[in-house]
Amino acid sequence: MKINVATTDITAVATPALVVNLFSGVKAPGGATGAVDAALDGAISRLIEDGEIKGKQGELTLLHTMGKIGPARVVVAGLGKQDDFDADVARRVSSEALRYLRQRGVCQAVTIAHGAGVGGLSPEAAGRAVAEGSLLGLYRFDRYHSKNNGASGDSEEGDGEFAELTIAERDAARAQAIRDGAAQGRIVAEATLIARNMVNEPANVMNPTAMAETARWVAQEYGLGFETLDNAQMKEMGMGAFIGVAQGSDEPAKLIILTYEGDPDNPGNNLGLIGKGITFDTGGISLKPAGGMESMKGDMAGGASVIAAMQIIAQLRPRINVTGMVAATENMPGGSAQRPGDVVRAMNGKTIEVINTDAEGRLVLADALCLARQRGLTRLVDIATLTGAMVTTLGKACTGVMGNDAALIDGVIQAGHQTGEKFWELPMFDEYKELIRSDVADMKNSGGRQAGSISAAFLLKEFVEGAAWAHLDIAGTSTSEKASGYLVKGATGAPARTLAQLAVNLANGS
């Protein structure tokens, strides 16, 4: 989709649709919406008076202008209460308005920059929010629908692709700020969509080799260091925990490493992003039940978010060194698969009793975290669809965050406030550590039914060896069950935007 910023008169511009907005409780709209209302002889204020337009968030009202003004249609998008307004509301409203138009076959529109007026956003922030929300919300994963065969999946959707969005702003100086913001929004959204694609792709396509090739493309396109380790190299390096998982699959495993040098003179100024990249999780010998197993193609969402975050970071260029790692393998029950009861030794020498081969994410991450420490990274964030217990605990509204460093955990949460991705901290009380005590090894990989997300985090903690560390369990937030705001059904791309924002904030010392 093309996104332009233009200094046009919105009442005169010839366009199939114009999107304006309204806060709830406003009786006489001002600003851009007021100008359109006046040009339509009070049609909007009349609908407000009648109670048909309330300005509630998510409310969309379509007016046909019948040649009275330039735009053929006007969509009035409710922004909700002015006190609750922020950039995330602007992202959601932009997205929903454009999806609404696309459903009606309208694939070109002019919009005002939601929030740049009384909403209190800077023109740049508003431009970014509109572009980011629009691109994220219009995303569809439809590459496996053969065209024109009548099997177009979602029947409520128009088939057209949204072609062009113009953000209108009267003041030329503000228009330039909106343009800068929109460019940033595009950088962030396009990378997030690459993460969504990786997660939505079936596992026969998005295998570890394909993930590595995607990362290689990102590295070449945006100028990042790129490297992979194969099974033999990982074995040689003593990554027994990772290899234990990988050995059940015929697909070659990959440990993917992307590097960004934003502060080469200060190696201590670093951030490591470590993603779980299980491209399909059958459970291994501890086989999962058949119902819903297809969703385990998305068990590499943490890794996908790391690759996407690196793509954003490469373009925003914060002053910090960032390394992204993805521990990519399938978890299959092949003839060489590991067995329950096996004991594996990770790269740092610690041993793990494999009680349940379905608790594989923590095993591959254990060795990736060791490698991150060996490479001198002192600030680590791992991202993983780690536990079903996370979905039980927090559902799909927010990501669970655990760790050993209050400042880093808080940094993630605060970055999430900026991106609209929600995080909630779970406790790491010493009492929980007992859950993974093993009779035969240093620890066991399953803590049983109690506090499953926390006991998983305690295993990871054994491999961060003195680094500041935060663990993000995205089992619930990596996919959405329905279209809502700028999310669509399927992969969300979370938390790529927050990881990039964290890097930017750390670089700025905030």
Ligand code: BES
């Ligand atoms: N990939 C799963 C966790 C998961 C479940 C993610 C549902 C998204 C949705 C993980 O590898 C797993 O199987 N975890 C087990 C751990 C248990 C065996 C200790 C689980 O949560 O049941």
Ligand code: MN
């Ligand atoms: Mn599993």
Ligand code: ZN
């Ligand atoms: Zn898994």
